[in-house]
Amino acid sequence: MLAPDGRVIMISGANRGIGLAIARALYDAGYSLSLGARDPASFADITGGWELERIHVGRYVAEDQDTHRQWVAGAMERFGRLDGLVNNAGIWEDVSLEDENDEALDRMWAVNVKAPVSMTRTALPHLRRSGSGRIINVASLAGKAVYGSGIGYTMTKFAAVALSHATRHAGWDDGVRCTALCPGYVATDLTAGVESVPFDQMTSPGDLAEVVLTVLSLSNTASIAELVINCRDDVMM
Numbered sequence: 717m718l719a720p721d722g723r724v725i726m727i728s729g730a731n732r733g734i735g736l737a738i739a740r741a742l743y744d745a746g747y748s749l750s751l752g753a754r755d756p757a758s759f760a761d762i763t764g765g766w767e768l769e770r771i772h773v774g775r776y777v778a779e780d781q782d783t784h785r786q787w788v789a790g791a792m793e794r795f796g797r798l799d800g801l802v803n804n805a806g807i808w809e810d811v812s813l814e815d816e817n818d819e820a821l822d823r824m825w826a827v828n829v830k831a832p833v834s835m836t837r838t839a840l841p842h843l844r845r846s847g848s849g850r851i852i853n854v855a856s857l858a859g860k861a862v863y864g865s866g867i868g869y870t871m872t873k874f875a876a877v878a879l880s881h882a883t884r885h886a887g888w889d890d891g892v893r894c895t896a897l898c899p900g901y902v903a904t905d906l907t908a909g910v911e912s913v914p915f916d917q918m919t920s921p922g923d924l925a926e927v928v929l930t931v932l933s934l935s936n937t938a939s940i941a942e943l944v945i946n947c948r949d950d951v952m953m
């Protein structure tokens with residue numbers, strides 16, 4: 717098992733939803749955190765009262781790779797090490813096969829796929845030096861099965877799962893382990909308009925954060941490649 721003390725974890729989209737729940741759980745467990753968001757000022761209310769020596773905030777704009785490099789460089793300057801990256805920030809837009817909405821496809825591809833690829837490339841050299849680096853990609857059940865004719869979000873989440881497997885292969889010999897987290901409906905702003913499952917019966921962000929804590933604590937000899945988590949009795953929907 718890996719103890720949290722002294723280990724540094726970066727989380728994108730840590731200002732609300734699943735990312736915020738992960739940030740809170742990891743902080744309470746004793747990790748040092750570098751929190752990324754489009755508006756770093758949004759962390760002021762969240763981190764009030766937290767130990768400043770364990771917190772760094774950075775600007776993370778998914779579509780702007782300069783912010784990725786600057787955020788990682790800032791975290792390294794602040795802590796001198798990096799042990800984990802949670803690629804969490806993501807968006808959902810409704811695009812079906814016969815909708816001609818390439819702009820929405822491009823937006824989701826940029827945020828849900830290209831940005832995690834860029835963050836992984838940027839963080840990987842530092843995670844390799846850790847000897848037990850961890851990357852968790854917040855994918856989705858939509859990255860494991862396709863229902864109906866939706867093609868936008870689900871394609872990006874299949875890509876996030878593929879990225880996770882490629883990352884595990886790339887980093888394996890240096891102790892980097894990568895997990896694709898694949899939840900179904902989670903009670904956040906993203907699902908506020910969902911009618912098929914009542915909001916209070918969706919998986920809580922806090923339960924996902926507990927799972928992330930466990931994944932981060934496991935030794936190099938206990939790699940979890942994919943984790944499917946659901947609020948319903950079906951495995952994949």
Ligand SMILES: NC(=O)c1ccc[n+]([C@@H]2O[C@H](COP(=O)([O-])OP(=O)(O)OC[C@H]3O[C@@H](n4cnc5c(N)ncnc54)[C@H](OP(=O)(O)O)[C@@H]3O)[C@@H](O)[C@H]2O)c1
Pocket residue numbers: 728729730731732733734735753754755776777778779804805806807808827854855856857898899900901902903904905906907
């Ligand atoms: N909720 C679910 O049911 C569910 C299920 C499976 C997987 N997921 C995945 O879980 C992750 C987190 O989702 P959530 O439910 O917590 O959603 P959320 O509450 O809507 O939060 C989304 C987060 O992503 C950030 N973000 C969005 N676009 C961005 C951009 N262009 N650049 C930088 N940051 C951006 C948001 O920042 P701002 O505050 O600046 O907008 C926010 O921090 C996503 O990858 C999502 O696909 C969610």
